Amino acid sequence: MATPTTPKTFIIDCPWCKAKVAALEHGHGTKLGWIEGPEEPYGTTLSVGECPNCHTMLAGESHQVGFKGYDSHEDIWTDVVRIFPKPPKTFSSYRIPKVVSDSITEADRSLQANANIAACVMLGRALEAVCRDVIEKSKTPSKDTSTTAKKIKPIMLGQGIKKMKEIGVIDDRLFDWSQQLHAFRNLAAHPEDVSISREDTEDLQTFVYAIIEYIYDLTDRYEEFKERLAEKAQKAKKK
Numbered sequence: 212m213a214t215p216t217t218p219k220t221f222i223i224d225c226p227w228c229k230a231k232v233a234a235l236e237h238g239h240g241t242k243l244g245w246i247e248g249p250e251e252p253y254g255t256t257l258s259v260g261e262c263p264n265c266h267t268m269l270a271g272e273s274h275q276v277g278f279k280g281y282d283s284h285e286d287i288w289t290d291v292v293r294i295f296p297k298p299p300k301t302f303s304s305y306r307i308p309k310v311v312s313d314s315i316t317e318a319d320r321s322l323q324a325n326a327n328i329a330a331c332v333m334l335g336r337a338l339e340a341v342c343r344d345v346i347e348k349s350k351t352p353s354k355d356t357s358t359t360a361k362k363i364k365p366i367m368l369g370q371g372i373k374k375m376k377e378i379g380v381i382d383d384r385l386f387d388w389s390q391q392l393h394a395f396r397n398l399a400a401h402p403e404d405v406s407i408s409r410e411d412t413e414d415l416q417t418f419v420y421a422i423i424e425y426i427y428d429l430t431d432r433y434e435e436f437k438e439r440l441a442e443k444a445q446k447a448k449k450k
């Protein structure tokens with residue numbers, strides 16, 4: 212007698228159940244290959260399945276990080292990160308520093324693992340890096356950068372938020388959101404017994420996305436818009 216086959220599952224965060232679930236797999240695709248240049252193997256798997264509780268369709272991505280016979284005794288894959296629904300946020304501006312995008316990716320992964328305290332720390336790190344970048348770029352270059360630049364202590368989150376408001380990079384509302392994030396980040400960063408809800412963490416994540424979008428993406432877009440108008444005006448003059 213044939214033994215009944217157990218359905219294949221994969222562990223993924225369900226945004227509606229707000230929990231890690233063993234999704235019933237409906238299908239998957241795996242691509243393995245070799246990256247030329249750095250000369251290293253890669254592997255990616257896309258899995259599609261269904262939440263066993265709410266029956267929402269879920270899709271996630273996993274990357275191979277250990278390759279049997281190459282750099283590991285066995286094949287090792289990362290946890291599945293959800294890409295549908297609610298895919299990880301992407302931004303369009305090329306000016307966003309890598310430390311900012313790395314921190315928001317890390318925050319999202321923590322949130323999907325229900326590690327809310329870790330997510331708050333990472334969101335704070337993202338905003339702190341935004342502050343440093345924006346304030347650094349707003350300074351008029353001093354002549355003697357070699358010696359003075361090294362002595363200046365990097366700006367901290369609380370100070371950075373105030374400075375961004377002072378120089379008009381953020382308005383009152385974004386300032387308030389930033390203050391909230393600062394408070395939660397401080398709570399999360401200190402070794403005391405705290406709990407932060409997923410709901411609050413998701414809200415803070417939305418605020419950080421809005422701040423980054425406002426400072427980088429929307430500013431880029433507005434600059435491009437103004438350039439187009441100026442070009443049109445130039446052409447009209449020549450006629």
Ligand SMILES: [Zn+2]
Pocket residue numbers: 225226227228229232262263264265266267
């Ligand atoms: Zn669900």
